[in-house]
Amino acid sequence: xxxxxxxxxxxxxxxGLITAGIILAEAASIIEGKRAEQxxxxxxxxxxxxxxxxxxxxxxxxxxxKATIVDICLAMTQEAADKYANGIKEGGLLLxxxxxxxxxxxxxxxxxxxxxxxxAKEDVGREIVANVVALGAVVGMTGVVSRxxxxxxxxxxxxxxxxxxxxxxxxxxxxxxxxxxx
Amino acid sequence: xxxxxxxxxxxxxxxxxxVYAGCTFFAGYPITPSTEVAEELSNDLPKIGGKxxxxxxxxxxxxxxxxxxxxxxxxITATSGPGVSLxxxxxxxxxxxxxxxxxxxxxxxxxxxxxxTGPGQSDVMQAMWGTHGDHAAIALVPSTVQEIFTETVxxxxxxxxxxxxxxxxxxxxxxxxxxxxxxxxxxELEVINRTAPTVSPAEYKPYDATKGQVxxxxxxxxxxxxxxxxxxxxxxGFPTTKAEYVDAEERRQVNKVMDNVADIESNEExxxxxxxxxxxxxxxxxxxxxxxxxxxxKQGIKVGLFRPVTLWPFPEKRTSELAKQxxxxxxxxxxxxxxxxxxxxxxxxxCVVVHEGRxxxxxxxxxxxxxxxxxxx
Amino acid sequence: xxxxYDKSIRPGKLPHIWCPGCGHGIVMKGLIRAMDTCGLDxxxxxxxxxxxxxxxxxxxxxxxxxxxxxxxAAAFATGVKMAKPEMTVICCGGDGDGTAIGGNHxxxxxxxxxxxxxxxxxxxxxxxxxxxxxxxxxxxxxxxTTPYGNPDPVFDISKLAIGAGATFVARTTAAHPxxxxxxxxxxxxxxxxxxxxxxxxxxxxxxxxxxxxSVVDMMKHLKANAVPAVAASKMTAEQLAGKFLTGVLFQEExxxxxxxxxxxxxxxxGA
Numbered sequence: 017x018x019x020x021x022x023x024x025x026x027x028x029x030x031x032g033l034i035t036a037g038i039i040l041a042e043a044a045s046i047i048e049g050k051r052a053e054q055x056x057x058x059x060x061x062x063x064x065x066x067x068x069x070x071x072x073x074x075x076x077x078x079x080x081x082k083a084t085i086v087d088i089c090l091a092m093t094q095e096a097a098d099k100y101a102n103g104i105k106e107g108g109l110l111l112x113x114x115x116x117x118x119x120x121x122x123x124x125x126x127x128x129x130x131x132x133x134x135x136a137k138e139d140v141g142r143e144i145v146a147n148v149v150a151l152g153a154v155v156g157m158t159g160v161v162s163r164x165x166x167x168x169x170x171x172x173x174x175x176x177x178x179x180x181x182x183x184x185x186x187x188x189x190x191x192x193x194x195x196x197x198x
Numbered sequence: 199x200x201x202x203x204x205x206x207x208x209x210x211x212x213x214x215x216x217v218y219a220g221c222t223f224f225a226g227y228p229i230t231p232s233t234e235v236a237e238e239l240s241n242d243l244p245k246i247g248g249k250x251x252x253x254x255x256x257x258x259x260x261x262x263x264x265x266x267x268x269x270x271x272x273x274i275t276a277t278s279g280p281g282v283s284l285x286x287x288x289x290x291x292x293x294x295x296x297x298x299x300x301x302x303x304x305x306x307x308x309x310x311x312x313x314x315t316g317p318g319q320s321d322v323m324q325a326m327w328g329t330h331g332d333h334a335a336i337a338l339v340p341s342t343v344q345e346i347f348t349e350t351v352x353x354x355x356x357x358x359x360x361x362x363x364x365x366x367x368x369x370x371x372x373x374x375x376x377x378x379x380x381x382x383x384x385x386e387l388e389v390i391n392r393t394a395p396t397v398s399p400a401e402y403k404p405y406d407a408t409k410g411q412v413x414x415x416x417x418x419x420x421x422x423x424x425x426x427x428x429x430x431x432x433x434x435g436f437p438t439t440k441a442e443y444v445d446a447e448e449r450r451q452v453n454k455v456m457d458n459v460a461d462i463e464s465n466e467e468x469x470x471x472x473x474x475x476x477x478x479x480x481x482x483x484x485x486x487x488x489x490x491x492x493x494x495x496k497q498g499i500k501v502g503l504f505r506p507v508t509l510w511p512f513p514e515k516r517t518s519e520l521a522k523q524x525x526x527x528x529x530x531x532x533x534x535x536x537x538x539x540x541x542x543x544x545x546x547x548x549c550v551v552v553h554e555g556r557x558x559x560x561x562x563x564x565x566x567x568x569x570x571x572x573x574x575x
Numbered sequence: 576x577x578x579x580y581d582k583s584i585r586p587g588k589l590p591h592i593w594c595p596g597c598g599h600g601i602v603m604k605g606l607i608r609a610m611d612t613c614g615l616d617x618x619x620x621x622x623x624x625x626x627x628x629x630x631x632x633x634x635x636x637x638x639x640x641x642x643x644x645x646x647x648a649a650a651f652a653t654g655v656k657m658a659k660p661e662m663t664v665i666c667c668g669g670d671g672d673g674t675a676i677g678g679n680h681x682x683x684x685x686x687x688x689x690x691x692x693x694x695x696x697x698x699x700x701x702x703x704x705x706x707x708x709x710x711x712x713x714x715x716x717x718x719x720t721t722p723y724g725n726p727d728p729v730f731d732i733s734k735l736a737i738g739a740g741a742t743f744v745a746r747t748t749a750a751h752p753x754x755x756x757x758x759x760x761x762x763x764x765x766x767x768x769x770x771x772x773x774x775x776x777x778x779x780x781x782x783x784x785x786x787x788x789s790v791v792d793m794m795k796h797l798k799a800n801a802v803p804a805v806a807a808s809k810m811t812a813e814q815l816a817g818k819f820l821t822g823v824l825f826q827e828e829x830x831x832x833x834x835x836x837x838x839x840x841x842x843x844x845g846a
Contacts (some may be wrong), residue, residue, distance in 0.1 A: 038376060042205045045378040054205070055375035058315055079489040080564050081375050081482065223658050244843035249657045249836065254683035258650035261643065261680075265623070265654025268641065269662070273654075291644050399618075418639040419659045421618050425585075425634055427642035436588065436634060 021160050022083045023071045025150065026100035027092030027113075030063040032147030035173070037069030039151060043161040043169035044073045053078045066095045073160055088158055090150055092132060097121050109157060111150075111193075128157070128196045135188060145185035152189020157197055163190055202381040208346045208372040209276075211379050212302055213238030215350030216274050218382065219389055221300075222248035223271040225262035227255055227281060230314040231370040232304035235276035256284035264288060264297045268426060270392065270417030272354055276302035279321045280311065282328065282365075289363050290329035291428045293451065296405070296415065298357035298392060300350070301365045304373040305481075307559060316559030317370035319481055320533035325365045326510045332448055334455035336462055337365040337510040339480040343377035348387060349507065355390035356462060360454055361412050367509070369532065371482040371561055392417075399423065404435045405447065411454040455511060464507040465516060469495065473502030475571050476520050478541050479530040480506050482561060487530050489564040494571055501571055512540050521545035526574040530554045530567050550574060583607045583617075585637050592631055596790030598749030598775040602696055603632050605755030605773075606667070612756065613663075613763045620663045623652040625677055628703045629669035629696040629775075646677030649684040652691055660833035663763065664691040671701045671709035674730050678710075685739035685768050689832035692762040697732055698775040706780025717784040736770035737825045743769035744825040748797040749776055751821065761823065767831045774801075774819065 023040065025033040037054045044052035056069045070083050088109040091097035093116050101110055101121035110121065114129035121127075130153055136146035148170055155166045167186055174182045206214070212235050216224075224239040226232075240250045249266070253259040259275045267273040277285065282303050292299055303325070307318035321328075325337040336356050340349040349366055357364040395402050395414040399422045406413045413433075416422035429437040430444040438444065455462065468488055470476065479487040484505040494501045504520055506513045517540075521527060526549055529538040538553040545551050554570040556562045584607075593599050610620065617638040624630035626645035633640035639662070643651040648666045656664045673681050673695045684691070700718060701707040708718035710730040718725060736744045743765040747754040755773060762769030776782060776793035787793045804822040807815060 038205065041376055045205055046203060051378070052205075053375060053377045055371065078377075079485045079492070080561075081371060081485055082561055082563070084489075084564065223654070225654060225657075241843070244836075244840040247840055247844075251653070251657055251836075253650065253653070254679050257647065258653070258680050258683070261647040261650035262654030262657065264643075265641070265651040266658035267654075269655055269659040271658040273658075287644055288647070418621050418641075418655060419619050419662045423618055423637060423639055425640045425642065427634070428644055429642070 019075055020078070020084070021073045022086045023073070023154065023158070023160065024068055024083055024086050024089040024100060025071075025154075026066065026068040026090060026096035028096065029058060029065045029067040031092055032144070033067060033090075033092065033150070034069040036147040036151040037071045039169045039173055040071050040155070040161065040166065041073075042172065043165040044071075047165040047168055048161055050075060051078050053081055055081050066093070066099045068096070068100045088154060090154055091117055091121075092146070092150065094118060111153060111157065130192055130196065132189075135192070136185060139188055140181065140185045142181060145182055148182050148185040149189035152186040153193030153196075156190040156193025201383065203378055204381070205376045206343055206379045207234055207374055207376050208343045208368055209234035209304065209374065210238050211343045211347040212276070212350050212366070213242060214381070215347040216300070216354070217242055217246065218347070218387065219272065219351040219354035220391065221272045221274050221354060222246070223263065223266040223273040224249070224275065225251045225253050225259040225266065225273070226275050226277065227253055227259045229256070229278045229281045231306055231373050232276045232278050232302060234373075235302055235304070239274075256281040257288060260285040260288040260301075263299045264292050264295070267297050267299050268418050270420065272298070272358065274300040274302065276304065278304050278306050278314070279308045279318070279324070282321060282324060286329045290331055290333060292363040293329065293333040294331070294428055294430070295426050296361040296451065297363075297426075298361055298415070299363050300353045300357050301363055302350070303365055303367045305367055305369040307557060313559045315370065317482065317532060317561060318557065319369055319483060319531045320536065320557070321367060322509060322531070322533070323536045325367055332452060334362070334452045335365070335510045336360065336362065336455060336508070337367055338464075338507060339367050339509045340507065341368070341372060341481050341484045341505065343372065343375070344379050345507070346372060347379060348382075351387050351389065355388060358392045359390050359412070360458070361415055362455070367481070369482050394420075395422065403433045405431060406433045407446065407450055411450060411457065459511050462508055462511060463513060465513050466505040466507060468503040468505070470502035470504060470520060472500050473523070474500040474525050475574060476524045476527045477501065477503045477530055477567060477571065478517070478527050478537070479503065480509060480537070483530050483532055486562050486564045487567050490567040490571065493564060494568055499571065499575065509537070512544070514544050517541055517544040518546065521548040524549050526550040526552065528552055528554055528567065528570050528574060530562055530570070532556055532562060578608065580604060580607055583610065583637055584635055588635050591635055593628060594779045596776065596778040597628070598698065598773075599629050599632065599696055601749045601752050602694065602755060602773050602775065603635065605752055606632075606665070606694060606759055607636070608756035609759035609763060612760045615663050615763070619661065620665065621652065621655045622665045622667065623648045623655065624666065625668040625672040626703070627669040627672045627701070629667060630672055632667050646672055646675070647680060648672070649677060649680040649693065653684060653687070653689055656689055656691055656833060657836065660690070660837075665763070666691055666693040668695060669702070670695065670697040670699065670711040670732065674710050674732055674735065682735065682739035685736050685741035685770065687832040688740060688742050688767040688829050690766055690768070692759065692769040692771065694759060694771045694773060695732055696773050696775045698777040698781060700777050700781040702777045702780050706784065719780070732772045733770065733824050736772075740768070741770045741825070742767035742827050742829050743823070745770070745823045746772040746774065746819065747821050748774040748801050750794045750797040751801065754821065758823070765826070767829060
């Protein structure tokens with residue numbers, strides 16, 4: 017039986033978390049040649065509301081396309097944390113935006129915090145790359161794909177003019193994510 | 199050379215499959231969760247000299263597709279449940295006038311507006327019985343992104359070969375999820391084109407049964423002048439109320455499908471050889487079912503999966519055979535019970551048939567199916 | 576010498592289904608003359624209709640003919656024209672078919688300014704189903720579903736077409752056969768959406784309920800109340816009351832839809 021690894025990115029619609037999931041799935045399936053599959057659920061809002069994007073990575077066929085038991089969950093907003101920080105496996109990981117999630121979801125998992133939006137705005141310079149900072153952090157924490165594959169996948173997705181910005185965002189997230197578990 | 203791969207949504211794969219099949223015309227109307235099919239084709243069709251038109255409503259889109267197909271263009275529309283409801287009269291028109299076309303239905307819940315961003319499988323009976331009057335239907339239900347590509351190609355092939363509308367139904371889950379797809383090389387998948395008439399324009403009859411169960415269809419603007427109508431008609435295409443013509447034509451149009459089930463049928467079986475309980479499931483739900491089969495097998499439970507890829511015509515023969523072999527069949531589908539009645543009919547009382555459904559906008563998960571299997575053991 | 580209509584009529588398809596005195600046959604003859612005047616190659620001409628008495632017209636003509644579903648002629652025709660812009664596309668049908676059940680397709684075909692000619696036979700009634708009121712039945716008139724007189728306001732088809740964006744709009748009546756083929760000819764030659772409204776008579780389901788004692792009375796009514804648009808400018812509102820304008824009512828040049836789409840193809844192909 018193949019090994020499934022399940023990731024959930026959640027936050028507000030428009031924060032780019034679906035894109036983060038797509039980038040991760042591309043890193044795993046197109047660059048690393050594993051099986052990967054990305055899905056999402058969203059409400060009627062194009063912006064705002066709570067949205068989630070799930071990625072399943074496996075070395076074998078992925079039958080059930082939705083999360084069964086989540087290995088790592090990211091929540092960028094309180095609403096997302098309340099709605100989607102569930103079904104996390106025992107000893108699994110929950111990463112919260114330190115500034116935007118005040119009430120910590122309770123459960124048998126490890127909770128970590130990073131000021132993701134603030135890092136994007138102040139350290140990288142653009143709030144819009146918060147999703148890439150978050151992606152970097154998740155890859156840094158889990159090693160589910162290699163740093164190199166994830167960075168490549170990020171750069172494939174963005175226009176030339178924004179490559180440096182995104183590279184900076186990814187690597188900042190990656191370093192901080194890795195530090196969290198050390 | 200390595201084949202081209204990409205991470206694509208099901209809806210995008212559908213559009214790519216259409217282009218591979220030689221489609222040159224799309225008409226549609228925006229509706230969630232199918233819109234990406236239109237978006238992709240609005241971009242891709244003009245690149246190959248094809249045409250994309252966004253019509254004023256769902257009915258108009260179906261009408262334009264039939265009109266375009268009559269000029270010889272392979273034509274497609276994409277919609278969801280409410281749109282299919284609106285299109286039904288003209289789907290019947292395409293049946294009786296025998297105009298090839300492909301209708302994509304990315305299923306959501308319902309009835310009415312229902313849950314536009316949630317998945318559902320409650321249009322499967324509509325695919326067969328949605329339009330009024332006697333007719334045959336072909337409906338395909340892919341369950342992976344790769345299969346959406348190949349089944350869209352097959353839908354065009356069947357539409358052209360049998361001169362009729364073919365529906366492809368998948369749900370919001372597979373329509374929107376992204377998976378790796380390996381693009382077939384040109385020529386790798388069979389692409390069937392319409393059979394043109396060999397007789398002269400003067401001798402041509404668009405419904406001439408002496409030319410076979412599926413008479414050749416000429417194109418408007420190719421030198422053939424002929425009449426097309428939604429009325430019952432004789433071999434020459436003109437309206438008739440003569441009982442013997444009406445009867446013969448109606449029967450031919452149903453038989454052209456029912457006599458060729460072996461050609462149209464496509465099923466997948468997983469661990470059915472020794473199965474005592476069978477899960478009968480299609481589309482994205484069949485993925486949950488397969489996961490459940492693996493989990494249950496680990497517990498020593500002899501369970502297998504039957505997954506129709508062609509849903510209509512109904513896989514009667516194989517379902518009947520499996521009903522004789524198994525103690526029970528669990529029909530898992532995201533509705534309150536639709537295909538389960540067909541399965542029950544085919545089982546002819548040889549085994550217990552139960553339904554496992556869900557209509558809350560969430561997919562049926564493997565645990566839900568596994569619990570049902572244990573219940574009927 | 577008599578005009579040779581036979582070469583345009585499909586052998587064996589007459590007699591037609593229309594009642595004695597119905598004006599649809601006059602319109603069909605006008606259409607045949609217009610198609611001849613324009614020198615249309617029937618192999619490359621699609622004649623598309625909906626459902627109703629007027630929509631039976633294509634079946635009699637030797638061309639690529641498409642008798643569709645109720646109200647959908649313009650939408651089917653749009654598909655034909657988009658897929659094969661080199662074909663000449665002519666739509667025909669009645670007032671109920673075109674402006675009630677098919678109203679949405681009618682206005683959007685006008686808006687797109689797609690190159691086709693739509694001959695709409697307005698006989699103020701649903702004839703085939705036995706005389707129910709249509710959006711064009713005069714207010715107060717009797718129909719099988721308005722036994723107390725029609726409470727509904729009336730659609731002015733030509734104004735509707737102009738408002739929706741058709742670039743050639745003309746009106747005549749079944750009592751003006753020569754103007755029918757003249758206007759249809761102009762419509763076919765016009766590059767864009769041409770609407771030719773022909774006011775028509777239905778003696779069977781409209782005339783007899785509305786005090787027209789004969790077909791001749793109905794024709795006289797059409798003739799007496801038609802005012803050429805060119806003459807109307809010199810008439811007072813009083814003089815124009817109860818009259819309808821005929822001739823070319825509107826004409827302009829605007830980019831045609833399939834030509835616009837050809838530009839889309841060029842852009843997509845990087846030209």
